[in-house]
Amino acid sequence: MKLIEARDYEEMSQLAAGLIIGEINEFPTMTLGLATGATPVGTYRALIQDYQHNRTSYSRVTTFNLDEYVGLHPTHPNSYHYYMKEKLFDHIDIPSHRIHIPDGMADVLEQECQRYEGSIEESGGIDLQLLGIGSNGHIGFNEPGTPFDKATHVVELTPSTREANRRYFNGLSEVPTHAITMGIGTIMKSKKIILLASGLKKARIVHQLLFGEVDNNVPASILKEHSHVWVIADQEALRYAKS
Numbered sequence: 045m046k047l048i049e050a051r052d053y054e055e056m057s058q059l060a061a062g063l064i065i066g067e068i069n070e071f072p073t074m075t076l077g078l079a080t081g082a083t084p085v086g087t088y089r090a091l092i093q094d095y096q097h098n099r100t101s102y103s104r105v106t107t108f109n110l111d112e113y114v115g116l117h118p119t120h121p122n123s124y125h126y127y128m129k130e131k132l133f134d135h136i137d138i139p140s141h142r143i144h145i146p147d148g149m150a151d152v153l154e155q156e157c158q159r160y161e162g163s164i165e166e167s168g169g170i171d172l173q174l175l176g177i178g179s180n181g182h183i184g185f186n187e188p189g190t191p192f193d194k195a196t197h198v199v200e201l202t203p204s205t206r207e208a209n210r211r212y213f214n215g216l217s218e219v220p221t222h223a224i225t226m227g228i229g230t231i232m233k234s235k236k237i238i239l240l241a242s243g244l245k246k247a248r249i250v251h252q253l254l255f256g257e258v259d260n261n262v263p264a265s266i267l268k269e270h271s272h273v274w275v276i277a278d279q280e281a282l283r284y285a286k287s
């Protein structure tokens with residue numbers, strides 16, 4: 045893992061966007077893995093600004109999102125479909141047929157997981173995957189204890205993850221109990237990975253990620269075994285790592 049230190053959230057976002065834009069310029073037909081949550085919003089904003097000023101084109105880029113809640117329609121404001129449209133896709137020139145997000149409304153969720161994993165393979169795999177990190181170390185929605193070799197699957201969200209995401213909903217009872225997520229096996233097959241971490245509430249897990257052992261209870265720790273990972277963290281997220 046290569047650590048890139050950023051001053052603050054804005055610099056972290058600019059650095060991440062710079063890496064992504066560099067890859068797109070070099071490989072215009074690349075497959076990009078995308079994340080949701082609060083952390084990548086600034087990165088997406090920087091990609092949109094770059095698109096407006098420099099016209100970096102996404103017309104031949106293919107995207108796969110990490111995860112989606114089960115039971116939320118794509119038009120639901122808390123679905124990750126909605127988030128991606130609002131935060132990125134509506135503002136760049138990516139054709140809709142190149143966008144892939146798991147269908148949390150599928151009748152047979154297991155089939156949807158297999159279909160999604162198959163689409164990733166058909167596209168030749170993910171060239172660059174963007175990740176956030178949950179404060180319990182989850183990546184995508186792979187919660188602590190998830191086997192490291194899993195493909196796309198249905199997960200039951202832990203109470204701490206539902207609690208962390210409750211701020212977007214009208215109360216805990218509205219937060220979905222399940223999600224579809226790329227597995228850690230899927231994520232580890234990506235050729236390159238960028239993991240973003242910002243803010244004090246990520247300081248404990250970033251310390252563990254940088255200095256701890258590979259541990260099944262810290263899903264992100266497996267990234268230590270990947271050959272090409274950039275961790276871009278701001279000073280608050282690095283608070284314990286530097287003391």
Ligand code: GLP
Pocket residue numbers: 079080081082083084110111175176177178179183184185205209
């Ligand atoms: C969510 C998402 C993850 C995200 C994480 C951190 O549960 N499924 O992909 O990385 O939580 O979110 P945030 O960036 O809001 O801290």
